[in-house]
Amino acid sequence: MAFLVKGGNGQYSYSNNSSFQRGAIHATKELINEAIAENLDIKNFSSSNTFRVTDLGCSVGPNTFVAVQNIIDAVNLKYQSQGHRTPEFQVFFNDHALNDFNTLFTSLPPDRLYYAAGVPEYQKRCWTKPLPAYNKGRIHYSNSSDKVVEAYAAQYAKDMECFLNARAQEVVCGGLVAIIVPGSPNGIPHSQVFVNMGSELLGSCLLDMVQKGIISEEKVDSFNLPTYFASPQEVEAAVERNGCFHIERMEMVPQEIPSGNSSTSRGRVMSSHMRAGMSGIIKEHFGEEIIDELFDAVHKKFDESSLFESWNRN
Amino acid sequence: MAFLVKGGNGQYSYSNNSSFQRGAIHATKELINEAIAENLDIKNFSSSNTFRVTDLGCSVGPNTFVAVQNIIDAVNLKYQSQGHRTPEFQVFFNDHALNDFNTLFTSLPPDRLYYAAGVPEYQKRCWTKPLPAYNKGRIHYSNSSDKVVEAYAAQYAKDMECFLNARAQEVVCGGLVAIIVPGSPNGIPHSQVFVNMGSELLGSCLLDMVQKGIISEEKVDSFNLPTYFASPQEVEAAVERNGCFHIERMEMVPQEIPSGNSSTSRGRVMSSHMRAGMSGIIKEHFGEEIIDELFDAVHKKFDESSLFESWNRN
Numbered sequence: 001m002a003f004l005v006k007g008g009n010g011q012y013s014y015s016n017n018s019s020f021q022r023g024a025i026h027a028t029k030e031l032i033n034e035a036i037a038e039n040l041d042i043k044n045f046s047s048s049n050t051f052r053v054t055d056l057g058c059s060v061g062p063n064t065f066v067a068v069q070n071i072i073d074a075v076n077l078k079y080q081s082q083g084h085r086t087p088e089f090q091v092f093f094n095d096h097a098l099n100d101f102n103t104l105f106t107s108l109p110p111d112r113l114y115y116a117a118g119v120p121e122y123q124k125r126c127w128t129k130p131l132p133a134y135n136k137g138r139i140h141y142s143n144s145s146d147k148v149v150e151a152y153a154a155q156y157a158k159d160m161e162c163f164l165n166a167r168a169q170e171v172v173c174g175g176l177v178a179i180i181v182p183g184s185p186n187g188i189p190h191s192q193v194f195v196n197m198g199s200e201l202l203g204s205c206l207l208d209m210v211q212k213g214i215i216s217e218e219k220v221d222s223f224n225l226p227t228y229f230a231s232p233q234e235v236e237a238a239v240e241r242n243g244c245f246h247i248e249r250m251e252m253v254p255q256e257i258p259s260g261n262s263s264t265s266r267g268r269v270m271s272s273h274m275r276a277g278m279s280g281i282i283k284e285h286f287g288e289e290i291i292d293e294l295f296d297a298v299h300k301k302f303d304e305s306s307l308f309e310s311w312n313r314n
Numbered sequence: 315m316a317f318l319v320k321g322g323n324g325q326y327s328y329s330n331n332s333s334f335q336r337g338a339i340h341a342t343k344e345l346i347n348e349a350i351a352e353n354l355d356i357k358n359f360s361s362s363n364t365f366r367v368t369d370l371g372c373s374v375g376p377n378t379f380v381a382v383q384n385i386i387d388a389v390n391l392k393y394q395s396q397g398h399r400t401p402e403f404q405v406f407f408n409d410h411a412l413n414d415f416n417t418l419f420t421s422l423p424p425d426r427l428y429y430a431a432g433v434p435e436y437q438k439r440c441w442t443k444p445l446p447a448y449n450k451g452r453i454h455y456s457n458s459s460d461k462v463v464e465a466y467a468a469q470y471a472k473d474m475e476c477f478l479n480a481r482a483q484e485v486v487c488g489g490l491v492a493i494i495v496p497g498s499p500n501g502i503p504h505s506q507v508f509v510n511m512g513s514e515l516l517g518s519c520l521l522d523m524v525q526k527g528i529i530s531e532e533k534v535d536s537f538n539l540p541t542y543f544a545s546p547q548e549v550e551a552a553v554e555r556n557g558c559f560h561i562e563r564m565e566m567v568p569q570e571i572p573s574g575n576s577s578t579s580r581g582r583v584m585s586s587h588m589r590a591g592m593s594g595i596i597k598e599h600f601g602e603e604i605i606d607e608l609f610d611a612v613h614k615k616f617d618e619s620s621l622f623e624s625w626n627r628n
Contacts, residue, residue: 092431097419105411105434117406118432120419 036074041174051087089114139203142196160238168244267302350388355488365401372407403428453517456510474552482558581616
């Protein structure tokens with residue numbers, strides 16, 4: 001189990017900078033390799049000669065294929081080291097039905113040594129209901145009332161339970177689940193987590209639009225971003241409560257925040273990342289027409305803020 | 315095993331008329347139901363409680379989902395009639411990687427009682443090489459030299475062998491394969507099969523373009539449509555030669571040719587169907603720029619020809 005949280009702040013190119021996920025894959029590669037070498041219990045299933053890998057939330061390549069190849073290489077090594085012949089690999093690429101599977105399928109590595117299938121869903125999205133607590137003037141739990149924070153934490157616990165139960169039905173005895181989730185370190189207040197500060201900044205841009213009469217106050221009050229950055233303690237508690245798995249290993253994975261370059265500010269990069277991830281649910285609630293203006297405002301506010309400095313501090 | 319060949323010529327609407335495949339599905343539904351009731355040997359695999367269905371060449375719904383639901387209903391009935399509880403169904407939708415899986419996935423029936431996965435390939439396309447016989451002035455084996463006909467028949471035999479070997483590795487003991495292929499009745503010369511006449515008409519339109527100097531003669535001589543309409547005897551021989559399956563049933567399925575209506579001629583409908591099926595390989599060989607003019611010519615030539623009358627005769 002790996003956590004992506006804040007980390008170093010090195011100089012790097014725009015192209016590296018725009019591929020957050022690749023960074024996560026590299027950072028977790030070694031962890032996954034070691035977990036497979038130490039904890040995968042192949043004697044339980046090596047007789048079937050078929051090894052199945054599922055990428056839950058695969059999105060579109062090439063990162064997807066790098067992650068899968070890492071796993072296959074590590075499993076192959078394990079089989080060889082124990083004197084078993086190489087199994088047949090079946091890889092299930094899972095994401096929401098709206099994911100671009102056409103691009104995924106046409107970019108599959110032609111020299112891959114596995115069977116590939118796309119799976120448009122494994123389970124329903126959990127968080128579909130409105131928050132059962134009134135969150136006036138905010139779109140997130142960060143810096144909000146205890147009631148709102150509790151509602152978010154309860155929804156997170158429920159979603160994890162739903163996720164772990166589904167995996168418990170799928171994974172063979174001796175198999176492994178690697179979970180890479182955004183999180184926050186134990187003991188850090190929610191309001192001091194960098195990504196939560198980003199969500200607050202987004203919320204303040206929406207409130208500015210209320211001031212300008214572009215959207216209504218009610219719209220903002222009834223909108224809540226469905227993201228929660230759990231602590232390792234909370235994840236551990238969820239796994240123990242579920243009882244189907246035990247944690248072999250849990251690590252914080254350093255994550256670099258986007259840096260700008262001469263032609264692109266850090267605020268612009270950050271706003272583009274947020275737009276890529278959140279514009280779908282924002283459109284659904286507020287309508288498409290506010291998107292350009294909203295993320296332009298996010299970009300400017302990030303550049304004017306001292307948020308990136310806070311990343312270095314904690 | 316079912317063959318789609320020429321049949322009745324009823325009056326029907328454009329919307330029915332434009333869904334050839336739906337006709338094939340309805341026509342084969344009863345055949346598949348009976349084969350499942352009589353020949354599916356569930357005692358061999360009912361202990362696993364998972365039943366897998368694969369649609370090879372699924373294309374895009376809704377026909378796809380109708381075909382799959384027919385199979386699931388028939389299998390459920392069989393399980394129930396033998397006192398087994400309903401199995402968990404897994405459906406694998408297979409087609410070339412370029413198939414529109416995005417549309418397929420987003421149009422999956424929301425109330426389906428099966429797990430769905432998309433599989434971008436099961437095997438390489440077999441026919442990728444040029445024909446090993448010179449086919450001057452033609453793009454098909456119909457009305458061509460014995461050498462060309464033999465080359466087509468040999469390629470067909472090879473492709474069927476490749477197809478059957480792949481299925482032999484996948485299908486469980488007691489399982490069934492339903493093959494719906496375009497074919498021609500025993501004893502009918504290739505040149506009198508309606509679809510082959512259509513291919514000849516297409517070829518003659520390409521030759522007209524050579525006359526006009528739009529494409530070169532060599533281009534036409536080096537192009538061969540990769541379609542072969544085998545007789546039931548040839549299919550039977552292929553299955554026997556392969557030796558992994560035996561034929562439980564083989565039937566001719568009546569197929570209606572497209573009819574026009576007040577605003578759309580039969581030639582237009584036929585040309586649209588041919589364009590939908592063949593424009594890909596024609597573009598690849600001749601370039602995209604000839605497509606509009608070519609299929610306009612096909613449309614006009616169909617309307618001027620007596621080909622539709624020949625459909626009624628044989």
